Amino acid sequence: MKAFLTNPADPLIELGPEFADVTEFHGRFKSMPSIIELDALEVTGDVWLGSDVTLKGKVSIHARPDVKMVIPDGAVLENRVITRPRDVEGPL
Numbered sequence: 001m002k003a004f005l006t007n008p009a010d011p012l013i014e015l016g017p018e019f020a021d022v023t024e025f026h027g028r029f030k031s032m033p034s035i036i037e038l039d040a041l042e043v044t045g046d047v048w049l050g051s052d053v054t055l056k057g058k059v060s061i062h063a064r065p066d067v068k069m070v071i072p073d074g075a076v077l078e079n080r081v082i083t084r085p086r087d088v089e090g091p092l
Helices: 022-027 083-087
Strands: 014-017 038-044 046-049 056-063 067-071 076-084
Touching: 022 046, 067 083, 076 083
Parallel strands: 014 038, 038 056, 046 067, 056 076
Antiparallel strands: none
């Protein structure tokens, strides 16, 4: 699912089919992340975001099949590609 925004200053956000159902979409976020400094976001797979998550620059989060990817509370992801749980634990 792509979100096409009318303001070119808004970030480009692409979400996988796991986010298509509105109820499941809301359940995957403890709270909406801060995207004030976000340029682009791509999320696919079984991804869940904790509370107070901040996304900056270009962020890609891709959970592999049969892997639940949890972005922990308070995480700050800036210009990151996350493809496995330990990528979240690495240097932020």
